[in-house]
Amino acid sequence: MYHHSGFGTRPAVGSPAGVLEPHSPDGDTILFQRCTWCGTSMYHRLLCPVCQGGDLRTERSEGTGTVRHSTVVHRNTPAARNVSLIEMTEGFVVRGRVIGHPLGIHSGDRVRLSTAKDPVRGEPVFQLLDEPYRAWH
Numbered sequence: 001m002y003h004h005s006g007f008g009t010r011p012a013v014g015s016p017a018g019v020l021e022p023h024s025p026d027g028d029t030i031l032f033q034r035c036t037w038c039g040t041s042m043y044h045r046l047l048c049p050v051c052q053g054g055d056l057r058t059e060r061s062e063g064t065g066t067v068r069h070s071t072v073v074h075r076n077t078p079a080a081r082n083v084s085l086i087e088m089t090e091g092f093v094v095r096g097r098v099i100g101h102p103l104g105i106h107s108g109d110r111v112r113l114s115t116a117k118d119p120v121r122g123e124p125v126f127q128l129l130d131e132p133y134r135a136w137h
Contacts, residue, residue, distance in 0.1 A: 030061040030116050030124060032092050041091040063113035064089050064129070067098065070105040086111060086126060096124035 022084045033056040034041045035048035047054055058096050065088040082102040086091050099114060111126035118125045 021110055028113070028116060029063060030088070030094065030113060032061055032088070032090060033057065034059050034090075041088075043088075043092040043094050059090070061088050061092075061113070062092055065094075065111055065126070067105060067107055067109040067111060068093065069107060070098065070102075072102040084126070086124075093122055096126055099120070099125060101128045 007124060015123075030043075032041055032043050033045060033050050035051060035053050036055045036057050037053040038048060038051045040050045041059075045056070048056065065086040068085045068087045070084040071084050074080050075127050080102045083095060083099055083106050084098050084101075084105060086096055087092055088100075097118065098109070098111055105128075110129040112129050114125045114127045116124050
């Protein structure tokens with residue numbers, strides 16, 4: 001027996017295939033989605049991870065966030081680089097890179113978006129908002 005759930009599938013803004021383009025055309029902002037039913041913000045999803053709703057509204061991030069996790073990667077690169085999980089002010093989490101010495105990036109550091117799409121790796125790049133004063137501790 002067929003039961004209609006009431007949720008219709010609509011294409012996301014900016015893409016004819018229904019998949020959100022994660023970066024805006026100008027390259028200075030990150031686009032994210034917000035569920036119109038429960039208000040959850042998310043990055044590059046087809047369904048809301050909380051209520052499974054498919055009615056998602058595209059919004060523009062203000063570009064600031066906090067490092068939640070950072071690790072140093074030595075694989076497939078001539079020099080060490082960091083890979084960080086950034087919790088944006090709007091509540092969604094995005095993977096990206098923070099400019100600076102890889103060992104100098106720590107959880108809790110505040111960051112601002114530098115570019116939405118790195119030309120080499122295609123991931124967002126952030127810069128530290130406050131210079132850390134860890135040498136004084």
